[in-house]
Structures are given as C-alpha cells and as structure tokens.
Amino acid sequence: MxxxxxxxxxxxxxxxxxxxxxxxxxxxxxxxxxxxxxxxxxxxxxxxxxxxxxxxxxxxxxxxxxxxxxxxxxxxxxxxxxxxxxxxxxxxxxxxxxxxxxxxxxxxxxxxxxxxxxxxxxRLFSPSSCLYHYLNMANQNFGQILRGGQVTPKHYINVLRPVLAAKWIEQHHTFPPLELQTLLEQTVPEKEVKMEFERLLKQKIAGETLNTAMRFDLMNDFLTVEIARMESYAKKLQVNRxxxxxxxxxxxxxxxxxxxx
Structure with missing residues (x-):
C-alpha cells in the first residue's frame, strides 16, 4: 500500500x-x-x-x-x-x-x-486551545452514544481518545501521543476502567461488535466525570506564548x- x-x-x-x-x-x-x-x-x-x-x-x-x-x-x-x-x-x-x-x-x-x-x-503548543479541541470532540461523540441507537467500539474510541488526550495534557503539559494504548496505560490508573477499555480496543481491532457483557456503566461514568473535570480545568489555564x-x-x-x- x-x-x-x-x-x-x-x-x-x-x-x-x-x-x-x-x-x-x-x-x-x-x-x-x-x-x-x-x-x-x-x-x-x-x-x-x-x-x-x-x-x-x-x-x-x-x-x-x-x-x-x-x-x-x-x-x-x-x-x-x-x-x-x-x-x-x-x-x-x-x-x-x-x-x-x-x-x-x-x-x-x-x-x-x-x-x-x-x-x-x-514552544507553539497551547494547552488551552488543544484541551478545548479535544473536549469539544469528546462531547460531540459522547452525545451520539448517549442518544442511543447502534453503538460500535469505534463510537466509544472516538470519545475515549480525545478524553485521554486531554488527560495527558493535564498530566504532562505536552502534546499527547497518537497511540491509544500508550494514552490508556499512562493516564488511567483505575484498574477496572482500564481493563474494560482494553477489551474495547481488542474488539475494535478484531472488527467485532460491542460485547453485551461489557461494563458500559463503568465506561460511561468514567467519561462523564472526566469530561466535566477537564472542562473545569481548561477554564483555569492561562499560558502566554x-x-x-x-x-x-x-x-x-x-x-x-x-x-x-
């Protein structure tokens, strides 16, 4: 290719x-x-x-x-x-x-x-503008999940990735890496949450549909809390370049x- x-x-x-x-x-x-x-x-x-x-x-x-x-x-x-x-x-x-x-x-x-x-x-990296970009993306994609309808692993990944990118910016003050597994390993300390999202990534790579045995409540609660928390954090950021x-x-x-x- x-x-x-x-x-x-x-x-x-x-x-x-x-x-x-x-x-x-x-x-x-x-x-x-x-x-x-x-x-x-x-x-x-x-x-x-x-x-x-x-x-x-x-x-x-x-x-x-x-x-x-x-x-x-x-x-x-x-x-x-x-x-x-x-x-x-x-x-x-x-x-x-x-x-x-x-x-x-x-x-x-x-x-x-x-x-x-x-x-x-x-030197040109602006934590504030990048945070707002990722949080807007997360909110839009999460809204699609919460409105119901057919949800796939890709739908969740399209919320998870920007949320973890925002968490990386908060923790490291640098632009986040693209690799989702790296973001997951370094920004999610909660073991149960991490395990559910790792299952999700494996399903996406395998081209499978969502497993009904997954803890959607656990993932949804994590995403809801983190989006709200990061929005509050973003409002306090002031960086002069x-x-x-x-x-x-x-x-x-x-x-x-x-x-x-």
Whole structure:
C-alpha cells in the first residue's frame, strides 16, 4: 500500500504543480487500533511554486485553494494542506496538524520544513486551545452514544481518545501521543476502567461488535466525570506564548528556496 500512496503523491505533484513536503497516516492506523477493513487516512503538506505567492490574491482566496482533496474510496482517504495554511494553523497550535507531525507512520518527507516545525512544536503548543479541541470532540461523540441507537467500539474510541488526550495534557503539559494504548496505560490508573477499555480496543481491532457483557456503566461514568473535570480545568489555564510569526515566515521562505531552486 505504501507504493500506491507514494504513486498517488507523485500524481498530485504533477496534476497540481506542487511539491509535497510530508505525508503521514492520521487515522486508526496511527492510533494503533486499525482493523482489517480500516482505510488509510493519508494527510500531507505541500507548497506551490514561488510565483503562486507573488500576486495580489494570496493562496486560499477565491480560486486559489489551499487544500487538495482526492475522492475518497474504500482504501484511501487522501487530503493535504498548502504550507502557508499549515503554518498559520501551526501558529494557533492546531491539534490535527500537531497530530500529523507526531504520527508514527510517515509515508514521505522531503526538505527541512517538517523537521524545523517539529523543533518548534513544544514552544507553539497551547494547552488551552488543544484541551478545548479535544473536549469539544469528546462531547460531540459522547452525545451520539448517549442518544442511543447502534453503538460500535469505534463510537466509544472516538470519545475515549480525545478524553485521554486531554488527560495527558493535564498530566504532562505536552502534546499527547497518537497511540491509544500508550494514552490508556499512562493516564488511567483505575484498574477496572482500564481493563474494560482494553477489551474495547481488542474488539475494535478484531472488527467485532460491542460485547453485551461489557461494563458500559463503568465506561460511561468514567467519561462523564472526566469530561466535566477537564472542562473545569481548561477554564483555569492561562499560558502566554511568544509570537512565532517571524520564525514561521523564515521557515516558509527557506522552504520555497529549498523546494524550487
């Protein structure tokens, strides 16, 4: 599959006249909970030629789109962000972008931009904005479970992962790792709760439906309490960060030179 992904990236470069800087896995495979029918969620960052940026309309305005998205099929979900879009989001401590940079499955990397961004990652990390992102995600996904209907292991994982990511931020003051098993082991001390969620992960990987013998009350109570507690914690956080714009400008300019000259 990696060969197919690399060929897809090469075709994107030809079709859109861009240079791909980085491509990684961002979904369940990066979380360590993929099943046999999981697709590949490929995310990438790219840069246009210099003359695309030397115009009165910046990239991202009007017809000058700052995203590339391929039609989703049963195996591949591929989309990417243009570099200036990515750097503006990086400046805001955007969690999805931070997750891309922390992915343990990297399909492609060229030039020095991504390495430089990784060096800056902790300095630009905003615990507050990341906490609100993960808690909003947890609340939305948990609401789907509480409203009833058919619930799968994936539904619970989509609540569990952001809750544990928020707990990691509280405990370690760093951006959380993507691997769900690592988050579970290091942020959930309650043995019974941890065992139930470990059963859940095994069912997801095996592609099974929810086991009716599972302690849903135990998992639901844990998620309810932790979401409320972390929301209270997030309101008290105040972190001042220096403005990184000049450094990001230089990173962008150096990448243009490196990629196209």
């Amino acid at each position: 990696k060969e197919t992904i690399l060929k897809t990236l090469e075709q994107i470069e030809k079709d859109h006249h861009v240079k791909v800087l980085y491509a990684c896995e961002s979904g369940s495979r990066a979380w360590g909970v993929s099943s046999k029918d999981s697709d590949y969620d490929v995310r990438f960052i790219y840069v246009h030629p210099p003359d695309s940026y030397l115009s009165i309309d910046p990239v991202g305005i009007g017809k000058k789109r700052d995203v590339i998205e391929l039609p989703v099929n049963v195996l591949l979900d591929v989309s990417g962000w243009e570099l200036t879009k990515a750097l503006k989001l990086f400046r805001k401590s955007n969690p999805p972008l931070f997750e891309w940079l922390g992915s343990n499955i990297v399909y492609y990397e060229a030039y020095s931009a991504i390495e430089e961004m990784k060096k800056m990652k902790q 220096p403005d990184p714009t000049r450094k990001l400008d230089l990173l962008f300019q150096n990448t243009l030179e490196e990629a196209w000259h």
